[in-house]
Amino acid sequence: MARTVDPEKHRARRLLIIDAALTCFAESGYAGTSTAAICRRAGIGSGTFFHYFPTKQSLLLAILALGTDETRAWFAACPADGSPIAVVEAYLDHTSAQMADPRMPGFVRAVGAVVGEPEVDAALDEDTRVLQDGLEPWIVRAQEAGEVRTDLPAHDLTSWVLVVLDGFLGRLATDAAFTAEKQAGTLRDAVRRLLAVSEV
Amino acid sequence: MARTVDPEKHRARRLLIIDAALTCFAESGYAGTSTAAICRRAGIGSGTFFHYFPTKQSLLLAILALGTDETRAWFAACPADGSPIAVVEAYLDHTSAQMADPRMPGFVRAVGAVVGEPEVDAALDEDTRVLQDGLEPWIVRAQEAGEVRTDLPAHDLTSWVLVVLDGFLGRLATDAAFTAEKQAGTLRDAVRRLLAVSEV
DNA sequence: CCTTTAGTGGAGTACGTGCTCTAGTATTGC
DNA sequence: GCAATACTAGAGCACGTACTCCACTAAAGG
Known part of the structure; x- marks a missing residue:
């Protein structure tokens, strides 16, 4: 046999x-x-x-799981020493690098609009949860180290980092002149400004 | 007859x-x-x-045109005096107010994922173009008035304001705890920090 | 009144979809 | 060599879709 x-x-x-x-x-x-x-x-x-x-949906879920696992692995392999804010910026760079594949932004946008199918919704929720849970501890540490402002709770700050990151991905998908390579630096700058201690 | x-x-x-x-x-x-x-x-x-x-698509185009017209009208009715940066922030507030209708974020996300149909793509392009062209002159004036940093060209700064705005809308659509009312202030703050003259 | 026509509903249609079924091939253990 | 089975292809099916067609109503001239 x-x-x-x-x-x-x-x-x-x-x-x-x-x-x-x-x-x-x-x-x-x-x-x-x-x-x-x-x-x-x-x-x-x-x-x-x-x-x-078995189904078209299961294929989508498999792709999403791949991405979620990748995120989980990145934060698991993240070195515990060094400046916490450097970790945040390293993740931004990591994402920018991933988006060098021109299909990725379009995929992210396409998938974000899949709604109504509960399993997909759950997978997307878990994806953002993994990301939020991966990032937030570093924001907390950065606050404790005085590297990041404390007028907003760490959870909100993390959400806003993701807001900027999501907007960045969306722009990559729609604006051909807006490329990950050229704008990666400004992305870091934008997040640094968002988190900075100094009142503006 | x-x-x-x-x-x-x-x-x-x-x-x-x-x-x-x-x-x-x-x-x-x-x-x-x-x-x-x-x-x-x-x-x-x-x-x-x-x-x-005549078609389902034409209905979508009609809705998009409504939004584009609204944006055009807002900038046309915009007072020419006063601080230019106040106009930018007024537009942010205006958008936040529009997103008080809980359907709007979901609609924006849903429509952003419609791709491949040339007429829809064109309509979406025009929508962002109208927004970019409406906002950019005010950023230019703000730069001239020394209210906004000049290390990046006005076009890029405008794009980044839209990055933050798009990310904001996306988050509204996916995170039930993230509401336009509660986060409108932070949106203004985030954009102010993005545009601020001070190096961080 | 009658005629004309914008407006309305819903049964019907042609088609594209996700998915199944079956027949066939390559590859393994014996 | 032979039997068993993972794998492959593609014709076919049931179904939901965007859209059409036609019978009907209501309202406004003449």
């Missing part, structure tokens, strides 16, 4: 589909992308698609 | 459909909303719907 032929090959093909889907979603949105379009881009039949993912 | 019965009634019914569509789009996204759902919400038959709008 024959069992799993090659788990590595399986994983590779799975990633191939995920990659094709990422491109399609970024180009046409989630609802605007048909499974047939993903199959065409990936060069597979629809039977193969549904062999790897 | 009988001609136009009552143009006012026509306009009112049109707005009724637009209002119903706004609710549906905000709840379920553009692609996720069927014309049948809009008809149900508006309490009309589908024949009536297509009597007022």
Whole structure:
């Protein structure tokens, strides 16, 4: 009898589909992308698609989980020493670097608009929760170190860092002249100003 | 023979459909909303719907045009005297006030993800262009008056104000605890810090 | 009054969708 | 070699979609 032929090959093909889907979603949105379009881009039949993912939604959830895991891993691998505000800025740089792939901003925007499907909503909620929970402790430490203003609670400050970050991603998606490489510095500057102790 | 019965009634019914569509789009996204759902919400038959709008897309374009016109009108009615930075902040307040309608953030997010349809893309482009062109002259004046930093060109500064504003709207749509009323003050503060002359 | 027509509703239609089913192939253990 | 099974492709299906068509009403000239 024959069992799993090659788990590595399986994983590779799975990633191939995920990659094709990422491109399609970024180009046409989630609802605007048909499974047939993903199959065409990936060069597979629809039977193969549904062999790897039971539903179109499960594919989206798999991609989202990949991103959430990545965020979790980044904060887990984050060095505990050094200036806390440097960690915040390092994360901003990390995100900017990720957005060098021109599909990413479009994907983020496309996925943010998927609403009404409870499982997707839950996945998106968890994604922002992981990010917020990863960032907030560093803001707290920065406040304790006197590096960051204390007139707003750390939770609110963290939310506002994410506000700027989300706006940044959105602009990347819609404005061709606005690129991650050119604006990464200003992003750091904007967040530094947002968090600065000095009253303006 | 009988001609136009009552143009006012026509306009009112049109707005009724637009209002119903706004609710549906905000709840379920553009692609996720069927014309049948809009008809149900508006309490009309589908024949009536297509009597007022030739396609579903044209309805979306009509809503977008309403918003763009509103923005244009706001800047046209803007007083030329007074501190230029006050105009910028007034616009922020104006937007915050508009977002008091809980459907608006969801609608903005839903519409931002509609991509691939050239006419919609064009309408969205014009919308941001009107906003950018409305705001930028005031940033220029503020720079000339020494109220705003000059280490970045006015165009970039304007873009970054819109980055913060877009991020603000996005957060309103996804975070129930983040409301326009509570955060409007911080929005003003964030933009003030972004534009401030002082190096941080 | 009758005629004309903007306005209205809803059954009907053509089509694209996510997904299933089946037949076939490659690859493994024996 | 042979049997068993992971994998692949694509035709086909049930369904929901945007949109059409037609019968009907109400209101305004003449």
